Amino acid sequence: NAGVTQTPKFQVLKTGQSMTLQCAQDMNHNSMYWYRQDPGMGLRLIYYSASEGTTDKGEVPNGYNVSRLNKREFSLRLESAAPSQTSVYFCAAIGDPPYEQYFGPGTRLTVT
Amino acid sequence: SQKIEQNSEALNIQEGKTATLTCNYTNYSPAYLQWYRQDPGRGPVFLLLIRENEKEKRKERLKVTFDTTLKQSLFHITASQPADSATYLCALGVGGSYIPTFGRGTSLIVHP
Numbered sequence: 001n002a003g004v005t006q007t008p009k010f011q012v013l014k015t016g017q018s019m020t021l022q023c024a025q026d027m028n029h030n031s032m033y034w035y036r037q038d039p040g041m042g043l044r045l046i047y048y049s050a051s052e053g054t055t056d057k058g059e060v061p062n063g064y065n066v067s068r069l070n071k072r073e074f075s076l077r078l079e080s081a082a083p084s085q086t087s088v089y090f091c092a093a094i095g096d097p098p099y100e101q102y103f104g105p106g107t108r109l110t111v112t
Numbered sequence: 113s114q115k116i117e118q119n120s121e122a123l124n125i126q127e128g129k130t131a132t133l134t135c136n137y138t139n140y141s142p143a144y145l146q147w148y149r150q151d152p153g154r155g156p157v158f159l160l161l162i163r164e165n166e167k168e169k170r171k172e173r174l175k176v177t178f179d180t181t182l183k184q185s186l187f188h189i190t191a192s193q194p195a196d197s198a199t200y201l202c203a204l205g206v207g208g209s210y211i212p213t214f215g216r217g218t219s220l221i222v223h224p
Contacts, residue, residue, distance in 0.1 A: 004155075031210055040120075042216035043156070043201070050210075058211075090155050098144060098163075099210045101203075103155030 002026055004093050006104035013081040013111045021076040021107050023091030031094040032074040033058070033101070034066060036087040043090065049074055081111045114139045114213070116204055122219040125192055133187040133218050135202035143207035145178055145185050150199045150217065159200075160187075192222045 007022045025032065034046040045058030049068040063085060065077045078085060088108050092101040117136045125131050135145065144163045148156035162169045162178045162185065169176045175188040189196050199219045203212035 033211075040216065043214040045211065048211060092155075094210055097210075098146075098161040099205060099212065100146065100158040100161065101148075101156070101212075102158070106153070106155050 004091055004102050004104035006089075006091050006107050008107060009105065010108050011110070013078075013109065015082060015111060017081050018077070018079050019081065019109075020078075021089055021091075021109075022073070023075065023104055024073045025091075025093035025102070026072065027093055027095070027102060028071070029093040029095055029102075030071070032068065033092045033094065034064075034074065034076045035090045035092065036060065036085075037090060037106075038087050046076065046089075078109075081109075083111045085109065086111045116140070116202065116213060116215040118200075118202060118215040118218045120216065120218070122221055124221045124223065127193060127222055127224050129192055131189040131192045131196065131220055131222070133200050133220065135185040135187070135215055137183050137204055140183075140204055140213075141206060142180075142204040143209075144205045144212075145176075146203040146205070146212055147174075147176055147185075147187050148201040148203065148214075150201060156201055189220075192220075194222045194224050196220060197222050 004025045030051045033048040035043045047066040049055045052071045091104040115138045146161045147159045150156040177186045199217040201217040203214045205212035
């Protein structure tokens with residue numbers, strides 16, 4: 001039972017390159033989220049998916065797209081990476097009330 | 113505007129003492145409040161949830177209080193240990209929402 005897994009763990013991109021961050025959960029939860037965490041800014045919600053087939057914008061969606069491929073997988077895509085997207089990205093799966101969030105180990109992304 | 117405040121300065125305490133961390137909020141009417149622990153290089157881990165109609169919740173050495181009049185939650189770790197050293201995040205959720213908003217976290221350092 002792995003919980004929430006994320007790949008890759010680390011990535012360095014050049015400005016303008018694209019990439020997809022992968023997230024998978026084996027807890028059978030309906031909701032999944034993508035966050036970014038920056039020093040002094042805390043966790044900020046990028047996109048979320050309340051259920052398979054639905055996605056919605058969070059607090060900071062610009063420059064990102066997401067796909068809820070199935071109940072298990074929720075991917076985050078950067079189409080044209082910018083240095084401002086240098087951050088640590090966390091995926092989370094959310095259980096039924098009381099809505100505790102189960103986080104993955106994170107992806108540390110650097111855009112040069 | 114809505115705001116969640118956690119002390120940005122690290123809390124340094126001696127092993128065996130009780131650590132108390134604070135989460136203050138403004139312009140929220142939270143239905144629940146969660147506390148998470150985050151170790152360096154890892155994703156947050158859920159610790160406790162307290163609902164608006166609960167004054168106090170305990171789990172082993174952890175205790176959370178919730179005062180909706182003061183708009184404050186206190187998180188206590190009794191008999192603290194160096195292994196308790198981490199960053200602790202609070203997250204507020206409003207009624208009907210499964211998307212809590214996170215504070216920026218407070219670092220706790222327990223000295224042997």
